[in-house]
Amino acid sequence: MAKKVRVRFAPSPTGGLHLGGVRTVLYNYLFARRNGGDFVLRIEDTDQTRFVPGAEEYIINCLKWCGLEPDEGPHVGGDYGPYRQSERKSLYRQYADRLVKSGHAYYAFDRPEELETMRERFKTPENPTPQYDRNVRLEMRNSCSLTLEETETLLEDGVPYVIRIRMPENETVTFTDMIRGEVSFNTGLVDDKVLLKADGMPTYHLAVVVDDYLMKITHAFRGEEWLPSAPVHVLLWKYLGWESEMPQWAHLPLILKPDGNGKLSKRDGDRLGFPVFAMNWTDPKTNDLTTGFRELGFLPEAFVNLLAMLGWNDGTPQELFTLTELTEKFSMDRVHKGGAKFDFEKAKWFNHEWIKKLPVEHYRPMVSAFLEAKGIAVGDEAYLDKVMTLVKDRCTLLTDFYEQSKFLFETPAQLDLDAVKPKWNADKKDFFEAAANEIQEATSWKAIDLETSFKALAAAKNIKPGEVLLPLRIMLVGGKFGPGVFDIAELIGKAETVKRINNALQQL
């Protein structure tokens, strides 16, 4: 019987959740759902110096907003907890010790300054960044270069130390990546990574292996930036004697900045004017606010959809997918190898499509909140739904509903009279006065009937409908935009329509 699929998303809580991070979550989630497996959230907070309060809660909220909720995690529990590495601290040491005993790791007593000296000493034009590896290992202060007695003395004296992996001289580590196929590294070219830090915390390299093992992770998906350290992890699985349980790896392509090259960063978002975080993030230290997709007016359905398509497709021309469809169709072997540049225009297109596609009730609360934040008295839901239905085709972001529907809630404060004045004359004034009266007496309040009688009146007054339609629009809307004028009149009602016409007449 095949093992139950278990995957994890393992962020470090150092700030806002980035686009690439959410996509990693998505692919994990989809893979788990597709294969009837579990999706675990594990917080990798082993670097105490980079801990940011609130970041974990923020990440959990992002996942909730996206609808990508984990089956296990610090907030929901599970059989493999704790799910914060800081709370698992005591677990890791025994494995580091085991590696020392078996000779695959060693104690290193070098202080930061000594490491710096080493890097300076071995630095050459051909080797600008010397590594702590087999070439310098014996030149440093560690249990490889020291005698057993010296090492023991240092340990007994409480001299701070780290535990480093001893990378083999010249072996080839090969593993199969689900996206890239077979990948090989020569161990002689990889450095002796620190596994256990002086403060007793594991580094990522030890923690990821130990926790993936303990949590019975079967498939490990992460960003491509981890590929170079994969051989260290593969070796640790082997040295710890867990080789047969090593997860299958998949290193996801990076999401790149739209202009130039390189990984998409928060700074690029600021610079290019689009968000890179899922939701608003306020840095607790600086109080800097970084805008998120949610607050900008993105629908979670669209956000998830667009992220899914950044590096994956199902082989058909279909681009619009619900989360459910994605879970049915997702497969890791259709994930791309190459990175994808993020295109905000396309992102907005996805959102526009979702606004048109979803029933308005579905996102009414969000639109309602945006409108209220702008001071609009939204009124009852039935009316809001009619408004949204009328204008949604012209909204790309949920925040666009404000500009597109403001005049359906309030009398426009400013009228674009310049669009009317040049062709304004006594005949038109006369026409609109008559129109106001006729509208006042109207028995039907349907857009189609209004249009018919309005045009009939124009004909009776010998005026082309085209000459009074724009003025009417300006009177009701305030500007040259918006849905059909008679649809607008129908929505705002008879009294308001007459009021706006008379109001405009006074200004002309």
Added chain:
RNA sequence: GCCGCGUUCGUCUAAGGGUUAGGACACCACCCUUUCACGGUGGUGAUACGGGUUCGAAUCCCGUACGCGGUACCA
């Protein structure tokens, strides 16, 4: 520098030896619309380069270039 991973229209991508290299975003034009959008139709536009293998290469192999990632007691 070294190691690794990549490379199809401006962007996201399809095509897993045989297609006029297809679609989407963006852009342009036209149509629809007595507003602005939506929508519809059409258009511009790509296999990085050089060698192989093959009857035949975007596709397989090698090299080159370019890009990205890594090279921390950060993840």
